[in-house]
Amino acid sequence: MRRDLAKTFLYDMALAREFEQRAAEQYTEGKIAGFLHLYPGEEAVAVGSLRAADPGDYVVTTYREHVHALVRGITPAAVMAELFGRADGCSRGYGGSMHLFDMDRRFLGGYAIVGETFPVAAGAAYWLRLNSEPDVVLCYFGDGAVNQGTFHETLNMVALWGLPVVLICENNHYQIGTEIHRHSAIAEVHKRACGYGIEAERVDGMDVLAVYDATRHALHHVRDGNGPYLLECETYRYRGHSMADPGAYRSALEVSELRARDPLRTFRKRANEEGWVAEDEADGLAEQARSAVDEALAFADASPPPTELHADVYVEPIHLYRGRP
Ligand SMILES: Cc1ncc(C[n+]2csc(CCOP(=O)(O)OP(=O)(O)O)c2C)c(N)n1
Numbered sequence: 001m002r003r004d005l006a007k008t009f010l011y012d013m014a015l016a017r018e019f020e021q022r023a024a025e026q027y028t029e030g031k032i033a034g035f036l037h038l039y040p041g042e043e044a045v046a047v048g049s050l051r052a053a054d055p056g057d058y059v060v061t062t063y064r065e066h067v068h069a070l071v072r073g074i075t076p077a078a079v080m081a082e083l084f085g086r087a088d089g090c091s092r093g094y095g096g097s098m099h100l101f102d103m104d105r106r107f108l109g110g111y112a113i114v115g116e117t118f119p120v121a122a123g124a125a126y127w128l129r130l131n132s133e134p135d136v137v138l139c140y141f142g143d144g145a146v147n148q149g150t151f152h153e154t155l156n157m158v159a160l161w162g163l164p165v166v167l168i169c170e171n172n173h174y175q176i177g178t179e180i181h182r183h184s185a186i187a188e189v190h191k192r193a194c195g196y197g198i199e200a201e202r203v204d205g206m207d208v209l210a211v212y213d214a215t216r217h218a219l220h221h222v223r224d225g226n227g228p229y230l231l232e233c234e235t236y237r238y239r240g241h242s243m244a245d246p247g248a249y250r251s252a253l254e255v256s257e258l259r260a261r262d263p264l265r266t267f268r269k270r271a272n273e274e275g276w277v278a279e280d281e282a283d284g285l286a287e288q289a290r291s292a293v294d295e296a297l298a299f300a301d302a303s304p305p306p307t308e309l310h311a312d313v314y315v316e317p318i319h320l321y322r323g324r325p
């Protein structure tokens with residue numbers, strides 16, 4: 001393995017963990033409004049898959065998307081400012097935590113509706129096909145989205161038309177407080193793809209290198225013209241579903257077993273043992289990540305509120321409503 005890639009993985013995951021922990025603090029201090037869904041425990045999925053993608057590829061993802069945005073190259077300052085609802089946020093303060101967007105980085109957004117990412121990704125992939133572009137769409141979704149109609153409709157159409165999409169399931173086994181076995185006849189998400197003739201694979205989503213290798217394989221498959229691919233990454237979130245959820249439905253034993261497989265700690269240990277990244281280098285990367293988040297917080301705090309909230313809002317003239325009940 002290349003040493004620079006191992007360092008990139010370590011930095012990305014350290015930044016992800018630090019960013020989310022500090023965002024949680026800001027939420028409790030009232031700096032962030034609305035819902036806040038955090039990613040600790042799942043870092044290897046976004047980092048491994050997005051580091052395997054090309055800059056030209058498109059990304060469509062869910063409301064648990066801060067880390068995807070960071071790995072894609074949106075600055076921590078622009079992401080934190082968006083969480084704060086400020087003018088310098090990547091969505092100019094309009095979107096907040098669940099609606100990060102950056103066209104330059106082909107980051108087509110976080111989406112708050114479960115199952116919403118599928119048709120958006122299919123549309124983008126269809127556009128790529130029409131324009132004979134070589135790029136691929138990475139479409140993220142949670143295990144809670146696989147019983148939505150949009151999942152099945154989209155798998156059918158992207159398979160039928162052979163569209164360039166890698167579907168990436170972040171299977172953390174929970175949909176808010178409901179465990180997947182309680183609502184899904186087939187809980188192994190990758191098995192569902194065969195119903196549409198889509199190749200699929202399950203991968204250990206706590207292992208960044210495994211996710212990276214599997215995504216590279218999936219992207220080659222798609223770029224070689226073999227149609228879509230579905231990757232199921234088995235992972236776990238350490239916090240509740242959102243800041244509003246203490247996560248009391250999970251046993252302490254279950255959480256501690258999964259904490260023992262912490263993707264950040266396990267990869268750091270492996271990188272050290274393999275001679276890819278020494279302990280002091282890893283400490284340095286963690287320190288850099290802390291400074292980046294310090295700067296992001298200062299930037300977000302200093303950023304003004306949006307001044308043009310009505311700029312993109314279309315309303316009918318108010319007199320049309322006069323006289324209505
Ligand atoms: C169509 C729709 N139904 C219900 C909700 C409420 N809701 C928000 S998150 C969520 C659970 C989704 O779980 P999953 O897809 O596994 O994603 P995770 O939060 O685990 O990352 C639900 C039901 C929603 N946002 N959209």
Ligand SMILES: [Mg+2]
Nearest residue numbers: 142143172174
């Ligand atoms: Mg889930």
